[in-house]
Amino acid sequence: MTLQTNSRYKLIALDMDGTLLNRKGEISEQNRKWIQAALEADIKVILATSRSIRGVVEHARTLNLDLPVIVSNASEVWRTPDELLSRYEFNAEAKERILKVIKEYNGHIRFYIQYVGGQFNHDQWDPELAWEKQWLQVAIKSDDGELLDKIREEISSWGLLDICSSHYTNIECNPAGRSKGSGLLEVCNLFDIRMEEVIAVGDSLNDVSMIRAAGLGIAMGNAQEVVKQAADEITLSNEEDGVAAVIQRYFF
Structure with missing residues (x-):
């Protein structure tokens, strides 16, 4: 049964390693379940990672995410896992x-x-x-x-x-100028979503830019201390389905 949401947030950006994925590099059943619930409620779920697109596609398809992905810390932003939106290279x-x-x-x-x-x-x-x-x-x-x-x-x-x-x-x-925060802004402009309507979740220093830029920045329980200090809230660890907990609390 599809759950209804009255949340003011329209998009959630998820880091992968240490956030969405557990220590085995897997997506837990609870995380999978609540991501699907968010998608069914018309919440946009995007991945933001330092991984290349090759390291993202399989997970995105497993989650049925036909939405933008921010890869290589936003040196590339993909409109979908199969269609490049923008690319920024070293000079x-x-x-x-x-x-x-x-x-x-x-x-x-x-x-x-x-x-x-x-x-x-x-x-x-x-x-x-x-x-x-x-x-x-x-x-x-x-x-x-x-x-x-x-x-x-x-x-x-x-x-x-x-x-x-x-x-x-x-x-x-x-x-210069490329970070998960700049990539997130690019995605929001694509959908005409304000940054105040975004939740960003991460655990490492490369997540700080999007955690600070989002309307609600959330650090994982296993996050580095400086990330926790930059965040508005702290959720459970990646071994405790912290992503699922965020979706349940702030969307449903």
Whole structure:
């Protein structure tokens, strides 16, 4: 039976890893059930992730989401999982400088370069071939916090990239101005939905931009402390069906 909603919220944006997905990378039955209830009540449910579109499509189809998805921290926004809406790439200067950082710290960092159609990893890549690709996102990883802070400071000084992270051991780089928050605004403009009518849910630093931009920003129970401080509310953890709890409380 379809549930009725009188909520003032019209859209919910969900991070994936650490939010929608449990530690096994699965969508729980409760999360699935309440997402379906939201869809049947004409609530728009969208995914917003640092994953590439290839890492999203299967989950979106499992949930019957024929709606926009924000991927690569909004370097791409897809109108549906099968139709690209917009794409934002690294310019030549940003690529050149990132390659110099990788060369300088080679052996002390791990990294991946997410490009249109694929990804290079630190242990399997070709700098010349990488240069020819359309870059969407770069992640640099290290267990050495001081080294990571040094690299973050250097990259930030260029003013060419938007920097965040999905874990305390990494930094994620996107074209300047691209974040989950900017991607969410793009989706809202598509549907003529005001940001005050949006709920955003996440657990990591790369979710803070959309949590702050949304009318209601919610941190997962397992979220990093800085994310909880940025949020309006805190829900249950991803192991306790926190997404289902949000949908039940604020839509029904």
